[in-house]
Amino acid sequence: MAANSQPPSSAPGIPLALKPNIYAEFLPRLGRISVVIHLPTPSTHKTKALLAGDGLHLIVDHDGASTSLRLPAKARISAEHVPGQVKPGLEKMSWRLFPTSEEAQAALNIETGAVPWSAADLKPGLRVACRECDEHIILPNTIEAFKGLPSENWAEMMEFWHCHKPADVHVDGSAGAAGAQNKASENQLASRGYGANSTISAQNGVGFVDLLTVLFSQSDCNCLLVSISNLPGPVPSTRSQLPTCLPHQIRALKKASASLVVRRPIHLPEIEPLALLALSELPKEHANPRVYAAIPPYDGEHESTVSRDFSGFRALDVLCHNCKTQLGCLDSRKNGLSLFKWKLDLVEQQGIEKGPYSSAPPSLSQCLAAALIATQARSGSAKVVLQGAEEAVTVWILNPHVTFSCSAKQGVHAMKLLFQPRTMDEEEMLLPDQVVREIRTILERGNGYLPLDEKERHFHPTEGSWTVSLLER
Template identity: 30%
Template sequence: MTDNFSIYAELLPNIRQVSVVASLPSPCDSSTRALLLSNGSRIHVTHHDDSRLLELPAAVVQGGGGSPATLPLKPAADNGCKLTWRFPLDLAYSASAAPQGAIATGGGAGSSVPWEAVNIAGGSTVLCRGCKAVLVPGERIKEWKDLPSANWAEMMEFWHCHKPDDHDAEDGHRHHGHDYDDHRIKGGDKADEQTLAGRGYGANSSIQAQRGVGFVDLMTFLFAEDECRGVEISPREDVDASSAVRFLPAKCAECHTKIGHFSIRSPAVTLYKWQLLLDSGKNKNDNPPSAVQCLAASLLANVARSGSSKSLIIPMTGILSGDDQDATKRDRALHTWILNSTISYTSTLGNTTKTPAVKLLFKVIGEEEADKMLESFSSDVQDVSLSEETLECVIDALERSNKIIPASDRNFQGWTVGLSDRWDSGKHWP
């Protein structure tokens, strides 16, 4: 199928409309015709001796008593090869078209977080997606728990800083709240790291893996090392204590695919959701999340947590690279800016069935520019770490998604427009 004749449709649930763009190989003329079919669920465009048919991401108002409706041709003012339409949602569909899935927290239908703890059955076996080898036997994991959000330490510090003032107890002694720190807290400063660590939620505190428990993060699972049976970890004694290495690669013992990493300090095994399958014994999930869907969940969580739509995706540092003692260093990063987190789309060039997505702007930047963003006090970007190979896969996926978007809409003021497919728990779980 040629790139110069295509149809792209986008569901905009916030305004309850479907936007459609038809890109023609030559300017619209008397041979061009467009029809709404199947009660407003499909669009058919003919140009010269060629045609395209596309299933819309949602049914729209067709009119005409159900018979095919001829559409007015509206070439763009600056491009006679581009036809555009905006259709209101069909009333029967409109009630169910609320923008669900935009929130990356909380279980239930419509959540954009893949494989939340609430949706994973106890006793589920974790498999390698590549070779189906068992990585974590189901009988080893009795309980699945969601990890707290990334800003849990900050929230707890805020709570302590705003507890009631000191009070006199019944024993006559003066008791101080946890926020008692005359030289800092009452001066408006944050508690120091030592204080936070003493309370159990400082930056140097970490979630400790527990036997029998599978911890669930936005993009990963966390297990105690003893629970993993098919995971191969590089020998930690080979790592120089003075090196910058903090993590060791974790690979499938059967196919040797990199599936996660091992934390030397914790110790714990972190497995990447996009490299896994889950088997509950009753059914195996046939639509596991991709790396792009996992990243979308993390980006949306950043928005919910910080209010900022901009994120910086950087290669994970401190992980052993190759056979030497060097930790992976980042050479490029991905800067993203979310435009719309609740769209669904279809395209004759890509997914022809309704696909939930995050529409965003992105640009690939160098290490120096990324470091400046991270170090700037005025920067509003939130950082996300991915393995180097996963970051490259994400960049490739976003660049491919850009080709699905109509040519005239693929770039904006130095940014590239892309589509990050978004997980929908209501779609992927029974």
């Protein structure tokens, strides 16, 4: 039954535990709006569930109080969907509503694989700043172009093509001329980045955009710090102690280099240019003391020390010089700094038309959802392991495109998935431990939006229980 009046607000002064728990989920592919209501006490003959006249709100009257929820999509008003009068003695009620044809079509037209801050969205000349404190990282007009990075299996695909491409057969017997022509063709393709030995490398004035990060040249970035690791021995407490303590720290780093995340021993002459910063300049909440080294200035004639010495995505962390927020990681495979999108702000100059990146900078949740969709499309597997050096979370994508409403949030686009805080033999996405921990917190928060009886799923006894979550997009 449809209510003719506009939906009233929840009665003030009622504790949240005594209010009905309403959850609604719109599944565009099925063309249904699922509604689940949990009552704090069993229903009576006075309990009612009504669909408002605008088709956008569901109203529940129970124990003399009225609670309303904005639906994730506008529903067609039909008396048989919501019964109005509720049977007494129920603590849980559920219905399926039909969305309007306009809502259903609009939801299907939404691009499920949209990438936040794609290369096409970003304009040259942007100022890149730390989102936490607005400290500038890259000055305006430094970046002249943004380009999209290829998918992670790009190198394997190019190597496969190079090794297995069909050989040309010439009936005229001109093998020498054909060989020279093929060699010239290979050289031309290699110059365009299609050769088997081609690699992506950071370039001055260019930002390479990935699903989660933007790769910049080290020489374009200012006021960044790199965390080496936990080192043995005392750490200098003041800047004045640095000259006398520096040799000791160098010896400690050289001795510990074999057990650190670097892939080869570090030679003493290569470490000397690094300038250690005092722990007194770091936030007090750092429980484990860490030594930080400033990125040395880039010298075109002598390759950067940091870029040459360390390898691996997890070797070094890039920090904001002002607030010490981790902004990304040094990626020596690409000889640049991979900065996380959700840690950055892109600021335009006055007089330039604003792009889609300025009004709503992406969150970690949105970037992760786009990366999971791309990984599933590439690998064909719905399970992805978010793998850190010590932390790991395995996610299992159930539905990449849902819209939900609950008491905390209404009309939110999300991805529905399962997760377990452990690793499995599945497709991996390598991330720093801190990012994996942040993702686990986001997934646990997404679990709180769901009804009480839909928070966990059990499939196989050996796998244990899976936690259900909603990852906002």
